Amino acid sequence: MSSGLPRRIIKETQRLMTEPVSGISAVPDEQNARYFHVHIAGPKDSPFEGGNFKLELFLPEDYPMAAPKVRFVTKIYHPNIDKLGRICLDILKDKWSPALQIRTVLLSIQALLSAPNPDDPLANDVAEQWKMNESKAIETAREWTRVHAH
């Protein structure tokens, strides 16, 4: 079990450091190489623009056969992210595949910020608001970004 870090994780980590994705940083914890401190910049033209969102990502023992566990630490107003920061994203659940990587997971989360999907909600009240009055929801999301995400 404690046979050190699989080569794939080492390689992924190296690549994240040497070829970072624009708007995303992922740094392994000094104590635990399976735990990453992640920051995602709110995408341009989204209500999250200008925000800097902190997330945590953990690679379970059976990664990459099982999906990483990812959660927003920064509060965010988004129909697919709940109060606890849990993310409704199929690839983190039943659509996980070992061909996906930390990098692709984070890119998908970044894309989710660009394109909230209130039809597949995790935070139901937010999704309601998003469907009832989109401009108000976007305004709230902007407000939360200003207050919490810096």
Next chain:
Amino acid sequence: MAENVIQSLSKDFVHCDICREPYNEPKMLPCLHSFCIQCLEQWARNTHARPLSCPTCRRTVDLPSTGVNGLPNIFFLVSLMERLEEAKQISKQDKYCNCNICRNKIGTMFCVDCKMHICQDCKGTHNQLTRSNDHPMIPSENLSDESYLQEVISTQTPYCKVHKEEKVYCYYTQCSQLACQKCATVVHQGHQSLQ
């Protein structure tokens, strides 16, 4: 030129998508994606409750009665090389262009299948026009990131050379050609194939 292709191939593509190492005894799935035999066996064990799906494209795999071992060995890299080139071509485009549908807003995403810039408002129109919502969309800001494009494009089934709308569905071992449903019935009748 050839050397460059081979270099980038060996750097990014001649590896197993699961372990990210150069292939070790690769086996090919019916969808034409290949993995090391051990990696596939591990994934098969891990998903024992569900039908086995291809890690790259997620198609369900009917394993032969002999299991992973009975899958064919890999014997070509042609379609990977083509996709590598496709990713390169796309990454040379301007990131932000007018939406190809409404022509008056700036596109925020790019459809890899249609090769179109699409704005937020026209995404629904695109899905209606193509009667599909599974075209791979790339956020415009990532358009110049070639390795990201390679990752996205390599998970797509390639299109047929002759019938540009049709996805390839089998490989003819006898004449070493990829074919879609249409050419399969016309050109390759009776030839040996892998679905």
